Amino acid sequence: MSLPRPLSPSGRVAVVAPASAALDAADAATGLAALRARGLQVDVADVTGGPIAYLSGSDAARAGALNAALRRDDVDALVCLRGGYGLLRILDRIDYEAARAHPKLIVGYSDITALHLALWTEAGLTGVSGPMVASDWAKGLDADTEADFWRVVGGDAGYDVRGPGGEALTPLAEGETEGVLLGGNLALVTALLGTPYLPDLTGAILFVEDVGEAPYRIDGMLARLRLAGVLERLGGLVFGLFTDADVPPDRPTFSVDEVLAQYAPYVGGPVASGLVYGHVPRKSTLPVGVRARLTCDDRAATLHVLDSVTG
Structure with a gap:
């Protein structure tokens, strides 16, 4: 099993889009601002070539951006932009060895389920099925939902x-x-x-x-x-x-x-x-x-x- 380090409100996260792009660019911007307002240091892993149909980019571009983020040692977590569709297309392109060698929290749900389960299977990496940037943080999390998120990513148990x-x-x-x-x-x-x-x-x-x-x-x-x-x-x-x-x-x-x-x-x-x-x-x-x-x-x-x- 690969255990990542906890994420605190002053940690560094990379926002990744391994499935679909934001339906509205304003949602992405608002969600990023919400994360930064909590004190997080936020990087955005851009997908080269931009959205293609219902995907945030080509299979090669999405896998490349995700793998580059997985290889980083200077981020505590990857927070997904949104779900949608696309991860089934790139599960065989993911650098599972990098995920094992540089464990970090992966946060998301919906289509991100495929990523969580594949990373657990191939790398023994734990994950967090939780709020995403454009789908949830952009809309504003209520206090109880946000407190529950921080409890999990902070490493609570019992x-x-x-x-x-x-x-x-x-x-x-x-x-x-x-x-x-x-x-x-x-x-x-x-x-x-x-x-x-x-x-x-x-x-x-x-x-x-x-x-x-x-x-x-x-x-x-x-x-x-x-x-x-x-x-x-x-x-x-x-x-x-x-x-x-x-x-x-x-x-x-x-x-x-x-x-x-x-x-x-x-x-x-x-x-x-x-x-x-x-x-x-x-x-x-x-x-x-x-x-x-x-x-x-x-x-x-x-x-x-x-x-x-x-x-």
Whole structure:
């Protein structure tokens, strides 16, 4: 395992765009200003050639900028500009040896899930599934969301994961397990099936969320994980938020909650829902690649982070 050093509000970060560019250049500028206002020293890893369609640049340019940032010893963290799409195209171009030799926090979520899981698989590098520059910092983080972010990147351990407003988890299947906490966006976890970049999830506690996916699409992704034997090998599963999952009112459908409940029995351990994590302004920041404990009984569920994401 590669443990990065903690990030303090006076640390140095490099902003990278390994997937999509900002939808609005003003969001990028506002997000960068917000980071600097906290006291961070901020560098921007420019992608040569600029945006191309839905990508922040060509595959070679995006991988080159990311690898250059991974090789630096003078930055404490890489904070992603936004998610979108693109990391699946460059996972085989990443300098995993540099990530192992120069460990640093990688902060992001959504499409960045592919990067977190690949770096854990290939380099044993922990990560932070948390707010991004143009998607979150530009909009303004509420005080509780920001405090949770600093707690994780600062290296805290030994705490229960609760929502920014103190929201608790809801149990779906009883049990207790300890394992490595891994996950992120459900579509990206599913997309990595059959590739060398999906970690061995045997005994792991998987957390997942998604956005803009109708219940039948969520059903299909969970079905793929079941058919691949992933669900039965998990130590536990925690469902985050599945936002913008509405279907037309005249279409027959299960609700998202019904779909999640239908797949809980296939998991080889405890299952919980209600994690305040996903494509929403107020959300928990999750460490990736650290040991955690998930406990569920017939009344309550608790996700307890045992280890620090930093060294």
